[in-house]
Amino acid sequence: MAGTLTHGEQLLKINGAELCVETFGDRADPAILLVAGSAASMLWWDAELCERIAAADRYVIRYDHRDTGRSTGYPPGEPAYSFTDLTLDVLGIQDALGIERAHVVCQSMFGRTGLILGVDHPERVASLTFMSGSTGADDLPPPSSDLTMPAEPDTSDAAAVVEYVVAGARAYAGGSPYFDETAIRALVERDVARARSYASTLVNHYAIELDGPARGGFGDIAAPTLVVHGDHDPVLPLPHGEALRDAIPGAQLLVLEGAGHDLPEPVWEDFVSALVRHTERDRA
Template sequence: MTGTPAHGEQMLDINGVELCVETFGDRADPAILLVAGSSASMLWWDAVLCGRIAAADRYVVRYDHRDTGRSTSYPPGEPGYSFADLTLDILGIQDALGIERAHVVCQSMFGGSGLILGVDHPGRIASLTFVSTSTGADDLPPPSGDLAMPPEPDTGDVAAVVEYVVAGARAYSGGSPYFDEAAVRALVERDVARARNYASTLVNHYSIASAGPVGGGFGDIAAPTLVVHGDHDPLLPLAHGEALRDAIPGAELLVLKGAGHDLPEPVWDDFVSALVRHTRGARP
């Protein structure tokens, strides 16, 4: 490891790569590890949101996936890792920070990591929260017909890249009244400027094959589970969240009214309250 686990942002050697990790709160409190969605660095878990969770006596960890932010990057279209490697990075971060069991919160594509951890590594998971994700069942509704994505940008044109990502975030909001374009643009500008190679950020997570657990499926998850889903989600309509809730024994569903495929600030009160309650009773 390149640094001693401490508060703030740090570069850690995890599974042979560098991952940028940031912590909030008291490390003696129950740990909540936030796993962002595809192509999303830690910045998409807003620092103010992380601070609000930490203020509820939680030790919050966010990090840059490989090919996002300051973490190790690979050439565009040539990710030198598998979906399983990205999932094992979560356990590597727990090891580096001395966290035996974490409350893991997985968003969108990386709900697949939550599934793998819950089934194949249950001893490392105190609870699971799935945000804007799905079982992937064939009978679930497809993305909304209104989900129009912009054409891919020239990655050498920073302004075009920013416009492309902002337009994608707007589309993924599903017409949410909470979409704040100015705030999203500021976030994207920071994200693009901070990344080692944003061209790789845009494509590499989509270049790896998804993978499932060895030991079973959603019905084999024993960890307490919370499913969080926006009722405006155009990529994975609400039926996906309902199906996920039904597939996991004892799972609860929090529907975020007015939210799309994201966590806009006006729903933070509901999200934080539910997450704190969910992680209060689960064994650390």
């Protein structure tokens, strides 16, 4: 099952890796490239959400990071890449799809990809959106004291892995009234089933080199920037999003009321509306 592509998916050889990519909408429209968070395949950008964005005249791209989904995997604990490599993957996807400049949306830990793109490759970025991100400053609040993560599972037991990931998603939702365990469980079951190695998915992104841009920091980002943050986020409480907004010249902040460290369906309308405004054609 993990080796079978669904309709619309394609495997592209990029930057020394094989990446699974799926697109939605008309390639003539402004491109929005969705970069999922750590240990998250493209499935965590829900297909219905992608369709909603595409319906607003946007060309939407989602993909599996290395060590997620159907993309190239490495042995658990031995990722042979850095954040610079992952950033070059994004540029390689743009090249393969004929996209000179993309509106890039980066989630959580993978905001570092957006940072490197915005600082070191500004000519390839039409705009940036950071979702559930942070500057990483030492004076920002720690994760919520209520955040309790489950014990790591036996990765040879698929059912135990599913329970572990569902429990983690529940914790990351931060008590959000929008957490839908039935929907999350269905997503996780699909995610585990289609992955080349979910054992690698669970650990490898946390073992990669956390390198950054060569030419500066958040204050050097010139691209129009939107920061999106849930007010229930227990991992990176809201002050992290506020600090990120303040660190990037001209950045705007959208607070998703009732959302945690995720993007639950009840806030999609607010997110899509803000993203469409942020990616108007005259910015491309």
